[in-house]
Each structure stands twice: as C-alpha cells, then as structure tokens.
Amino acid sequence: QVQLVQSGAEVKKPGASVKVSCKASGYSFISYDINWVRQATGQGPEWMGWMNPNSGDTGYAQKFQGRVTMTRNISISTAYVELSSLRSEDTAVYYCARGQSDNGWFRLDPWGQGTPVTVSS
Amino acid sequence: DIQMTQSPASLSASVGDRVTITCRASQSISSYLNWYQQKPGKAPKLLIYAASSLLSGVPSRFSGRGSGTDLTLTISSLQPEDFATYYCQQSYSSPWTFGQGTKVELK
Numbered sequence: 001q002v003q004l005v006q007s008g009a010e011v012k013k014p015g016a017s018v019k020v021s022c023k024a025s026g027y028s029f030i031s032y033d034i035n036w037v038r039q040a041t042g043q044g045p046e047w048m049g050w051m052n053p054n055s056g057d058t059g060y061a062q063k064f065q066g067r068v069t070m071t072r073n074i075s076i077s078t079a080y081v082e083l084s085s086l087r088s089e090d091t092a093v094y095y096c097a098r099g100q101s102d103n104g105w106f107r108l109d110p111w112g113q114g115t116p117v118t119v120s121s
Numbered sequence: 122d123i124q125m126t127q128s129p130a131s132l133s134a135s136v137g138d139r140v141t142i143t144c145r146a147s148q149s150i151s152s153y154l155n156w157y158q159q160k161p162g163k164a165p166k167l168l169i170y171a172a173s174s175l176l177s178g179v180p181s182r183f184s185g186r187g188s189g190t191d192l193t194l195t196i197s198s199l200q201p202e203d204f205a206t207y208y209c210q211q212s213y214s215s216p217w218t219f220g221q222g223t224k225v226e227l228k
Contacts, residue, residue, distance in 0.1 A: 043221070044220055045210070045219045046219070047218065106153075106212040106217075107155045107171075108155070108217075109176070110164075110166075114163075
C-alpha cells in the first residue's frame with residue numbers, strides 16, 4: 001500500500017536547523033510531488049511547499065522563503081525538508097503528503113505520520 | 122492568499138445525528154475544495170476532493186456540496202468513529218490554505 005514514513009521527533013534550540021525525512025513506498029516515488037505541511041497544537045494545518053522528486057523543482061510558501069529547503073534522494077525514495085533559523089513559533093508537527101492532481105483537482109493523499117519538532121532553549 | 126473560514130468551530134452531536142459543516146472562502150474557489158478528517162495524534166486523512174468526490178473507501182454517509190465561496194460537508198448519520206476534527210482546504214490557487222477546523226464531539 002502507498003505509505004509515507006517520517007523520521008522521529010526532534011528538539012532544537014532557537015537559531016538551529018532541523019531536517020525531517022519522509023520515505024515513500026508502494027508507488028513510483030518520482031511520479032508524484034511531495035508536499036510539506038505543518039500543524040501547531042490546536043491550529044489548522046499550514047502548507048509549506050512542494051517538491052517534484054523527478055526534477056528536484058520546488059515551490060515554497062512565501063512565509064518560508066529563505067528558511068526552507070526541500071530535497072530528495074531518489075535512490076532511497078526519500079524526501080527531506082530542512083528549516084533553518086528556528087524560533088519558538090516553529091514548534092509544530094511536520095507532515096509530508098503526496099500531492100495528487102487529476103484533471104486539475106489537486107489534493108493531499110496520503111500523509112506521513114508526522115514528526116514533532118520542538119524549539120526550546 | 123485565500124482565507125478559509127469554517128463554521129462552527131465545534132459542535133456536539135449524538136450518534137445518528139445529521140451534521141453539516143460549512144467552509145467559506147475569501148474569494149470564489151469554484152469546486153476546488155478538499156475535506157480531511159483528523160483524529161487526535163494522527164495525520165489528516167482525505168475524505169472528499171473536488172468539493173463532492175468521495176475518496177474510494179470513504180463511507181457514503183459523507184457528502185460534500187457547493188461551489189464558489191460557500192461549501193459544505195455533511196455526515197448524514199453520525200457514527201462513533203466520526204467524532205474527530207474536520208478541515209477544509211482550497212486547491213484553487215497556491216499557497217494551498219486550510220480552515221481552522223471543526224471539532225465534532227459527542228453530546
């Protein structure tokens with residue numbers, strides 16, 4: 001079955017960087033974009049950006065421009081998101097999700113299990 | 122960016138009740154709307170895309186309607202496993218944005 005499995009929880013100090021991984025299985029990794037979404041406690045999800053695993057092309061939400069980098073390793077079907085200059089407001093659960101688009105109808109399915117990231121001094 | 126506003130923020134209902142959640146967009150999004158269900162400690166799960174297309178395997182008691190700025194998710198007969206938080210997400214234009222959620226609780 002299609003599955004996205006993420007790396008484990010992280011605790012970082014303000015100003016540091018964090019890198020979260022997302023390993024895909026059950027489908028052709030290069031055929032679908034990987035999106036990253038984060039969710040702070042009690043809040044709605046917040047979309048961060050997308051990456052095309054085949055070309056490496058990326059698109060980031062303006063809020064994260066300059067601080068986020070999305071990459072991949074095709075040989076192990078794994079996508080990564082790295083967020084730098086962390087601050088307390090970046091404390092959230094970070095999710096990867098496969099982007100699907102049929103005839104222009106875009107949606108996120110499935111999602112990884114989530115990676116909690118805590119930023120604290 | 123397109124803002125998505127859900128109402129109500131929370132509701133209390135009983136098993137068997139009919140429940141409707143509304144998602145209002147800050148501009149017309151045609152039918153470019155997805156609905157997700159999230160249970161505590163779990164990732165969101167897609168239920169409906171393109172406003173009314175039910176994902177394979179999702180029970181038929183879930184339905185979505187509408188187009189433009191006001192769209193709805195209805196659960197025709199609430200089941201115990203439906204108590205969760207529901208989010209809408211517009212896919213009309215990037216950046217994709219989500220509503221703040223509607224928590225469906227047991228009365």
